[in-house]
Each structure stands twice: as structure tokens, then as C-alpha cells.
Amino acid sequence: MKGNHIAEYRDVDPDTENPVLLYCDEVHEIYWLGIPEHTAFRSNIYLIKSGDEAIIIDPGHQAYFEKTRERVAQVMDPEMVSGLIICHQDPDVAASMPQWLEVNPKMAIFTTPRTQVLLPYYGVGEYRWHDVVEEPSYTFKSGKRIHFTEAPYLHFAGAFTSFDESSGFLFSGDIWAAIQLEWRLIVDDFEAHESVLDLFHVDYMASNIACRGYIEKIRQYRINAILPQHGSIIDSKNVDHALHYLESLVCGTDIIYPYLTT
Numbered sequence: 001m002k003g004n005h006i007a008e009y010r011d012v013d014p015d016t017e018n019p020v021l022l023y024c025d026e027v028h029e030i031y032w033l034g035i036p037e038h039t040a041f042r043s044n045i046y047l048i049k050s051g052d053e054a055i056i057i058d059p060g061h062q063a064y065f066e067k068t069r070e071r072v073a074q075v076m077d078p079e080m081v082s083g084l085i086i087c088h089q090d091p092d093v094a095a096s097m098p099q100w101l102e103v104n105p106k107m108a109i110f111t112t113p114r115t116q117v118l119l120p121y122y123g124v125g126e127y128r129w130h131d132v133v134e135e136p137s138y139t140f141k142s143g144k145r146i147h148f149t150e151a152p153y154l155h156f157a158g159a160f161t162s163f164d165e166s167s168g169f170l171f172s173g174d175i176w177a178a179i180q181l182e183w184r185l186i187v188d189d190f191e192a193h194e195s196v197l198d199l200f201h202v203d204y205m206a207s208n209i210a211c212r213g214y215i216e217k218i219r220q221y222r223i224n225a226i227l228p229q230h231g232s233i234i235d236s237k238n239v240d241h242a243l244h245y246l247e248s249l250v251c252g253t254d255i256i257y258p259y260l261t262t
Contacts, residue, residue: 089158111129196231
């Protein structure tokens, strides 16, 4: 069925041992792939398939490459994956990049220049890359578009997020990431969820100025869901709560140097 499927999982979790369809239209599909770890820091991996192209968002650690490849294969031929979006260079986000480049050496890496400087240290040679600062959007052959927004110091200087125009999904990387033992695919109680957001954000995010600056950048988008790299997906009924949470967050240097806060 066409449309946004996230609301279907508010009360009942899907079978997360398989790819979970989150959105689809005539040519555009978005899946949660996840990884088979059951820890408080579990990672989310997402797949956007648009026509005969496909992009994996934050492909994850190399230890989970085979399982992720198997899940992609349930949707499409993994050799058809044409790109990886890598929101920053941490191993839980990017370490499987060399393995994916072996699957398709022609795929493009979508990232920022600051992240691009560090990615070769995973042991890869030359590869195609799309500078999301110089070119802050990408149009699939299908006509569907992704827009990239820099998110400096949340929590890396070269961090960025990706907004899928068709679905209204914001792939937020470590922003709105949560550390939670009692994990669900979709947030059911945002007020309770704030405590597990705090476990990550208070220490990792740089400052309230960085948070508010990023929020100002994304106000132009009509966001239907926020899909972080860790923790639960935030659906449409909680998007405004999530924006307010980040905008009012006291974190990082606000706490370390409170006497310098204006």
C-alpha cells in the first residue's frame, strides 16, 4: 500500500528480523533495516530505494555488514546499491563502507568535507563522493530528492542530516539518538522518551547554540518523522515535541562552563 506506514507500528512492533517498509509510492520506498544487536546502543540502518537506484543511510559497523547485506537482498540486488549516506565518521556509522564498496565500487559516498578527510582511514582507496556542502541536494533518476543540512557540532564538526522530500522523513544521524534498553521501533510516550534522549545528548551534543542553530535550518521542512541512527523513530505526532526538546536542550559546554553561558 502507498504512503507513510510508520503509524501502523505505534502500538505493535513489526517483525524486526526483516526489513520494515516505512514508506512507499509508485517509485520510492524507504525501509528500516536495523542490525541484530540487542544493546542499549543499538543502531538503525535505513534503505531508500528509488526506481533503479538505492542509497543506504549510515551503513553501520563492519561486524553487521553480512546481516545488513542479507536484509538489502530481501528488497533488491545489493549490487544495485548506488550510494551510502555517511553523516559522520564514527565506526558505528561508517566502518562497513569498505565492504559496501567491494559490492559496488561505483557507488557514491554522500558526506561532508570534514568527514571525507577521515573516511580513508577505514582502509579504502579512491571512490566517488558527493560533497553535501557544495551540493546540498541529490535528485534520483526517478525525480525524487534528498536535501542535506549541515549540523555542526551535533556532535561532530562535519555532521549533517538528510531530508527525504517525498516522505517527509528526516534522517537525523546522532541527533535525537537515544540510549535505551527497552527499545521499540516507534516512540510511544515522548515525555518518557526524553530521559533516554538525555543519556546521549547531554554529554555528546556541543551546546544549546549548536542545537538552536540547527533547528533554525530545518524549519523550512515539513517533517513527518524523525529517524535517528540510535533509538526509536519519532513519528508525526511527536515531531513538534522533538524540535522543542532539542531547541531547549542544555548540554555540553553549557554544563561544563555554566558561568560563560549568556
